[in-house]
Structures are given as C-alpha cells and as structure tokens.
Amino acid sequence: MTFVKALRCRECGQEYETTAKYVCEFCFGPLEIVYDYDRIKLNLTHEIIQKRSLDIWRYRELLPVEGEEYISLQEGFTSLIRANRLGKALGIKNLYLKNDCENPTHSFKDRVVSVAATKSKELGFTTLACASTGNLGNAVSAYGARAGMQVYVFIPSNLEKGKIVGSLVYDPHLIGVEGNYDEVNRLCSEIAGKYKWAFVNINVRPYYAEGSKTLAFEIIEQLGWKIPDQVVIPVASGSLLTKVWKGTKEFIKVNLAENHPMKVFAAQAQGCSPVTTAFLSKTDTFRPVKPNTIAKSLAIGNPADGYYALKAISESGGGAEMATDQEIIEGIKLLAKTEGVFTETAGGVTIACLQKLLKAGKLNPDLTTVALITGTGLKTQEVLFDSLKPISIIQANLESFESKKLASIENY
Numbered sequence: 001m002t003f004v005k006a007l008r009c010r011e012c013g014q015e016y017e018t019t020a021k022y023v024c025e026f027c028f029g030p031l032e033i034v035y036d037y038d039r040i041k042l043n044l045t046h047e048i049i050q051k052r053s054l055d056i057w058r059y060r061e062l063l064p065v066e067g068e069e070y071i072s073l074q075e076g077f078t079s080l081i082r083a084n085r086l087g088k089a090l091g092i093k094n095l096y097l098k099n100d101c102e103n104p105t106h107s108f109k110d111r112v113v114s115v116a117a118t119k120s121k122e123l124g125f126t127t128l129a130c131a132s133t134g135n136l137g138n139a140v141s142a143y144g145a146r147a148g149m150q151v152y153v154f155i156p157s158n159l160e161k162g163k164i165v166g167s168l169v170y171d172p173h174l175i176g177v178e179g180n181y182d183e184v185n186r187l188c189s190e191i192a193g194k195y196k197w198a199f200v201n202i203n204v205r206p207y208y209a210e211g212s213k214t215l216a217f218e219i220i221e222q223l224g225w226k227i228p229d230q231v232v233i234p235v236a237s238g239s240l241l242t243k244v245w246k247g248t249k250e251f252i253k254v255n256l257a258e259n260h261p262m263k264v265f266a267a268q269a270q271g272c273s274p275v276t277t278a279f280l281s282k283t284d285t286f287r288p289v290k291p292n293t294i295a296k297s298l299a300i301g302n303p304a305d306g307y308y309a310l311k312a313i314s315e316s317g318g319g320a321e322m323a324t325d326q327e328i329i330e331g332i333k334l335l336a337k338t339e340g341v342f343t344e345t346a347g348g349v350t351i352a353c354l355q356k357l358l359k360a361g362k363l364n365p366d367l368t369t370v371a372l373i374t375g376t377g378l379k380t381q382e383v384l385f386d387s388l389k390p391i392s393i394i395q396a397n398l399e400s401f402e403s404k405k406l407a408s409i410e411n412y
C-alpha cells in the first residue's frame with residue numbers, strides 16, 4: 001500500500017509516473033514526490049507510529065516506496081539530547097542536539113540511502129551508485145551490500161582516510177576522481193545517462209531526498225509532537241534543509257503536529273558558502289564556487305537544491321551563517337568537551353554557526369532550538385591532529401606519575 005500519487009515538477013507542476021525520472025521533460029525543473037495527504041491523515045496517528053520499530057520506517061506512509069521490504073539497518077530514531085552545558089557556554093537556554101552520528105554508517109546519509117536503495121530495488125535496478133563527498137559513499141556501500149546489489153561509488157580522490165575506509169570495507173567499486181565534487185557529479189550525470197544504474201542522488205534523487213524528512217519527523221515526535229522554534233542545519237546540496245522544512249509542513253498537513261512557526265538556519269563553511277552568500281546578499285541567483293575548506297562533506301560549490309533551500313530559509317523567516325576552518329575546529333572541540341559528542345567537520349560548522357547566529361542576535365536564546373549533528377568525528381580525525389594537546393607518557397610506576405605533576409593534591 002502506498003500513499004504516493006505521482007512525481008511532480010517543482011516548477012511547472014507537470015506530473016509523471018513514479019519511475020526513475022528526475023527532471024521535467026518540459027521545463028527541466030526537478031521532480032518531487034506528491035502524496036495523498038487526505039488519505040494519510042485518515043490512516044496515520046501518533047498511536048500507530050509509536051507502536052512501530054524505532055527507525056525511519058515508522059513514518060512509512062510519508063516515504064515514497066510501494067512495498068514493505070525495506071533495505072534497512074535500523075537507521076534513524078537517533079537521540080535528541082538536551083545540551084545544557086553547551087547551551088550555557090553559548091548563552092542559550094533550550095538547546096537540543098539531534099545526534100545522527102548514531103546511524104549505522106555514522107551519518108544522516110543512512111536515512112536517504114535506505115529509502116533510495118529500497119526504491120531502487122522496487123524499480124528493478126541491480127546496481128546502486130552515487131557521486132559522494134564521503135558519507136553518502138559509505139551509506140551506499142553498506143546498504144548496497146545489504147541489498148546484494150552491485151555498488152559504484154564516485155568520490156573526489158582527496159577525501160579523508162576515514163571516509164575512504166568507511167566505503168572500501170563493504171567492497172564497492174570505489175572510484176576516486178581527480179577533481180572536486182561538482183566535477184564528480186557532472187561525470188556521474190553522464191554515466192547515469194548511459195548505464196542502467198540507480199544513482200541515488202541523480203536519477204533516484206526525488207525518492208532519496210525524501211529520507212531527510214525523517215529528521216524533522218523524529219525531532220517533532222521526540223519533543224512531544226511539538227515543532228521546535230529554531231533549527232540549525234548544515235548545507236551541502238541543500239537537500240537536507242529543504243526536506244526538513246517540507247517534512248515539518250507535512251506533519252502539520254496530516255494533523256501529526258500543530259501549526260507552529262519554525263525558523264530554519266543554514267550553516268556552511270566559509271570556504272564553500274554559495275547558499276549563505278546568496279542569502280546574505282539577498283539574491284536567489286547562485287554563483288557556483290570552487291570549494292576550499294576542511295568541511296569536505298559540505299564541499300558542494302554548485303548546490304542542486306540551493307535555490308529551494310534559500311526559499312525555505314526565507315519562507316521560515318530564518319537565516320544563514322558561515323564558519324572559517326578554525327571556527328569549525330573550535331566548534332568540534334567545544335561540542336566534545338561540553339556534551340561528550342564527537343562530530344565531524346560538518347557538525348563543527350553547525351556549532352560554529354549556531355554560536356555566530358546567537359552572537360549576532362539572529363537566533364533567539366530563549367526559544368527551543370535544535371542543532372543537527374549529522375556525522376561522526378571518527379571519520380575526519382586528521383583535522384584535529386594539530387590542535388589537540390599531546391598525551392602524557394609516563395613509566396608504569398607511581399613515582400613517574402607524580403613527578404609529572406599530572407594530578408593536584410585535591411585529587412587524592
């Protein structure tokens with residue numbers, strides 16, 4: 001049973017059957033899934049959702065698949081944790097972290113790939129592929145393995161070791177392209193035109209992108225079916241931000257949450273900030289940039305959903321911010337030492353931007369605020385090597401320990 005009605009062009013409204021189609025034949029606009037919200041409203045309640053397994057599929061009526069044979073590793077339903085100590089450090093009262101490091105391949109990409117892999121199998125594909133800045137490749141490799149599909153992952157050849165190993169271990173065809181993500185993506189679009197593969201973020205993109213809505217669904221459910229006042233979201237292609245906004249509106253539409261204003265804030269790295277720059281200069285025309293930042297998972301200079309992300313930010317009355325590489329590192333360390341959460345560079349971008357938005361008075365420190373921590377720091381360890389204090393080496397005896405003055409007398 002499915003509640004999906006069609007694929008619809010986001011620009012001209014033309015509708016299509018739900019196949020592996022992603023651009024409009026008439027205006028080249030991107031396609032998106034349309035659901036039968038009236039029927040979902042009659043079929044989906046808080047009680048029904050709460051009885052289901054703790055993964056993204058508890059919201060299956062709002063996801064674009066037909067059957068119930070999910071390619072799943074129990075992604076989603078990650079912790080929403082109160083961040084009192086970080087909040088105190090930043091001067092904000094009701095701060096929460098949505099900790100997507102807890103996902104099976106340790107980033108939020110497991111949500112989108114679970115949906116994309118499930119749909120790709122339904123559509124009869126036997127090869128799963130993607131253009132990736134790292135985390136997506138990890139998720140496609142893992143879910144492709146689980147689905148028993150052939151896997152092709154294309155990445156910029158200079159990615160972090162943790163992201164390379166995080167794909168290779170699942171034994172995909174991993175192809176490092178000499179170029180940045182935008183060049184990788186252009187190549188993959190050509191390959192997708194020629195080979196009958198499911199590129200999760202190209203020809204299956206309308207389905208893939210829907211997986212990100214589950215972040216919004218979960219946050220609302222975990223807040224007691226209440227929509228937060230403010231969310232800070234790291235932006236690469238702009239898909240995650242766009243879908244968090246869409247998912248929130250859908251929950252209102254199907255009576256799972258009461259209407260409540262929510263401001264959406266974009267967080268980008270200064271070395272790759274096309275969305276933030278366009279927002280701050282009050283334009284909706286993008287200037288693609290050549291990325292130069294340690295936040296490689298966000299290094300998309302020509303964001304496919306940038307335009308829609310900008311629209312969502314404006315519609316919500318939110319804002320946008322950017323962080324330097326140094327601020328990103330400080331953000332990672334501040335989050336770790338105040339809350340015990342070790343995030344990758346993208347999470348550092350979120351925390352640094354949260355801090356700057358608060359300082360600039362753009363975020364209200366009294367309102368319920370959620371920061372999305374989208375991936376784990378274990379995959380981007382190299383950025384910290386020069387900024388952590390060295391470990392203390394001692395001999396295995398008390399004298400050596402005490403001679404180094406590592407403990408003060410109060411510790412006895």
Ligand SMILES: *Cc1c(COP(=O)(O)O)cnc(C)c1O
Pocket residue numbers: 107108109135136234235236237238239240241297298344346347374375
């Ligand atoms: C991909 C990614 C994002 C941003 O996703 P988009 O949907 O492309 O904007 C954010 N954080 C992490 C860790 C990612 O891997």
Ligand SMILES: [Zn+2]
Pocket residue numbers: 009010011012013014024025026027028029
């Ligand atoms: Zn169209």
